[in-house]
Amino acid sequence: MPGRAIPLVTGEYYHLFNRGSDKRKVFLQPRDYTRFLQTLNYYQFQDTKPKFSHRFNYKLKSLKLSLDNKLVNFICYCLMPNHFHLLVQQLKEKGISIFVSQLLNSYTKYFNTKYKRVGHLFQSTFKSVRIENEEQLLHVSRYIHLNPIVSEIAKDLDNYPWSSYHEYVRGPKICSTEEILRSFSSKEVYKQFLDDQIDYGKSLEQIKHQIIE
Secondary structure, three states, X not given: OOOOOOOOOOOOEEEEEEEEHHHOOOOOOHHHHHHHHHHHHHOOEOOOOOOXXXXXXXXXXXXXXXXXXXXXXXXXXXXXXXXXXXXXXXXOOOXXXXXXXXXXXXXXXXXXXXXXXXXXXXXXXXXXXXXXXXHHHHHHHHHHHHHHHHOOOOOXXXXXXOEOHHHHHHOOOOOOOHHHHOOOOOHHHHHHHHHOOXXXXXXXXXXXXXXXX
């Protein structure tokens, strides 16, 4: 992986994203989305453990994965048919790079085996944007959660299962939702924070496509 102009600093927050090679779809069936999320959850830990493909031969609890050995802290995510977005905090030195490398290598092996293909699945280097302040953290979380709506692949967030939006309105599973929700008086207020931007987000998406065309 090429060196980065801006280093990934422990303790800081980053918006990470990557897309399929040649803009190809990387999630073709519901099982693919589920597998990616399971892999993402598994490789957040630094502990020595079996490869994810073999983990079902073990009880996950028996691996004694320690919260003290997490590489990254997940804030929010969204999986789209040909790309993904993650908002994470790096907890260990080189934690993001190690985590993303293991995640993409493992998922690519799964995808290539399942669909009988070879070669790279994702673009070679994932993109990262450092979050500079709390306001940016909130707005990036909104941008990530609104992706299915502004891209017009879902009519509303409640009916799109492949983002952390559901963790924010029903309770966390993978993500540390308190990092965002502590800035709002309730989950309903955060939901309104998202809804207020939907029309503007759609307008920006239309302008972007007009410029590209």
